[in-house]
Amino acid sequence: MKTLLQKIQTKTATVGVIGLGYVGLPLAVEKAKAGFYVTGFDIQPQKVSLVNRGENYIGDIIPQELKDLVASGHLKATSDFEDIGKCDVIAICVPTPLDVFKQPDLSFVVSSAQSVADHLHKEMLVVLESTTYPGTTEEVLLPLFEEKGLKVGKDFYLAFSPERVDPGNHLYKTKNTPKVVGGCTDACTQHAKALYEAVLNAPVFAVSSPKEAEMTKILENTFRIVNCALANEMALVCNRMGINVWEVINAAATKPFGFVPFYPGPGVGGHCIPIDPFFLTYKARAYDYHTRLIExxxxxxxxMPEHVVERLMNLLNDQAKPLKNSSILLCGIAYKGDIDDLRESPALKIWQLLEQKGAIVTYTDPYCPEVLLNGEKVLSSPLMQELVQKADAVVITTAHKENVDYKLIADNAKLIFDTKNILSQSLNIRPETLENLHIL
Structure with a gap:
């Protein structure tokens, strides 16, 4: 009889992935492409049905690959968590949001872990991929599993491996992004490392324990939130001083060492940057330390969304027009260019602030045909000459590089507030060459 390690190495292990979102589904696809038989678990029946029909809903997945994997039987989905017991390997890829007090909400992780614990068996590997604070794997998951009378590192294996998904990145996908793994014991690390080496076309780096792996993800995104904040603060200062911050950053980026360019914007979005660092802020308080730089x-x-609205109000005021009852067109509603992801999008926050001040807001986004705002579904307006001409101001809130006619906006808008400097990138238009153009 094969051991679990042998099953992983020969790709005969049955793999389960809990959570079929931006992280889980691409991971399930890659594992199935590697030759494993994969079952995806999700509490949302719609996602389960879509996967089982071979219909893709994640931008980073090639639709035909998903269809082929389902047709071959290498990938299926279910809402029946009883099937966890049939799996040799389980990856947990569920959301870990923050509550209104910026404290971690681990309810999805705990619920998933409990489902695994209910069906835990000998020779099983469990890997947590959901971003969380250091200590979660050993302090939250491990006790649940060991209550079943099994010994970690001997009877079953438990590890943490942070997801590194970057939606819309055309160079680095799940398949070729290096992985970090940290197990509760050396044997746990060995099994987790073997799993990802069997799936990925990228190096797999082992660290001493789950805590180091958990902290790795926090450090990666703390680096980004701090540098985003620096770029945004520079933008605020440069605006007051009449300096083009984009030109400054591009000039600084010519230095071949000691500088990494980050760019300002209307805020930060996605699941990683605005959320992940605050897992550390929460955990650090238990050690009587306040992460002041992160906060x-x-x-x-x-x-930044408030700054955008204030700047827009001042720009309209210069034209003797109040923001109240003004028609504002938001160009781009996704948090990042050329994707359909709305998670934590600053454009949504700007929209709400504008409406609070009485503005009449419409939006156009080729990647997001509809959005739920304040419980109501709102549809994207097609980007047409009449739409732009009717608007008192066009605010570019997402830097989509494709499928947006920026020349139409430049030629027809009364006022343009480009918070992403995309007109300079796409049309080589600078504020001094277009009287009605203003940048962040």
């Missing part, structure tokens, strides 16, 4: 960076980034 200040979060404050600066959180203020």
């Amino acid at each position: 200040m960076a979060g404050e600066i980034n959180d203020l």
Whole structure:
């Protein structure tokens, strides 16, 4: 009889992935492409049905690959968590949001872990991929599993491996992004490392324990939130001083060492940057330490939507027009260019602030045909000459590089507030060459 390690190495292990979202489904697809038989688990029947019909809903997945994997039987989905017991390997890829007090909500992780614990058996590997604070794997998951009378590192294996999904990245996908793994014991690390080496076309780096792996993800995104905040603060200062911050950053980026360019914007979005660092802020309090730099960076980034609205109000005021009852067209509603992801999008926050001040807001986004705002479904308006001409101001809130006619906006808008400097990139238009153009 084969051991679990042998099953992983020969790709005969049955793999389960809990959570079929931006992280889980691409991971399930890659594992199935590697030759494993994979079952995806999700509490949302719609996702389960879509997967079982071979219909893709995640931008980074090639639709035909998903269809072929389902047709071959290498990938299926279910809402029946009883099937966890049939799996040799389980990856947990569920959301870990923050509550209104910026404290981690681990309810999805705990619920998933409990489902695994209910069906835990000998020779089983469980890997948590959901971003969380250091200590979660050993302090939250491990006790649930060991209550079943099994010994970690001997009877079953438990590890943490942070997801590194970057939606819309055309160079790095799940398949070729290096992986980090940290197990509760050396044997746990060995099994987790073997799993990802059997799936990925990228190096797999082992660290001493789950805590190091958990902290790795926090450090990666803390680096980003702090540098985003620095870029945003530079934008605020440069605006007051009449300096083009984009030109400054591009000039600084010519230095071949000691500088990494980050660019300002209307705020930060997605699941990673605005959320992940605050897992550390939460955990650090237990050690009587306050992560002041992270908290200040979060404050600066959180203020950017308000800054955008204030700037727009002043720009309209210069034209003797109040923001109240003005028609504002938001160009781009996704948090990042050329994707359909709305998670934590600053454009949504700007929209709400504008409506609170009485503005009449419409939006156009080729990647997001509809959006739920304040419980109501709102449809994207097609980007046409009449739509632009009717607007008192066009605010570019997402830097889509494709499928947006920026020349139409430049030629027809009364007022353009480009918070992403995309007109300069796409049309080589600078504010001094277009009287009605203003940048962040």
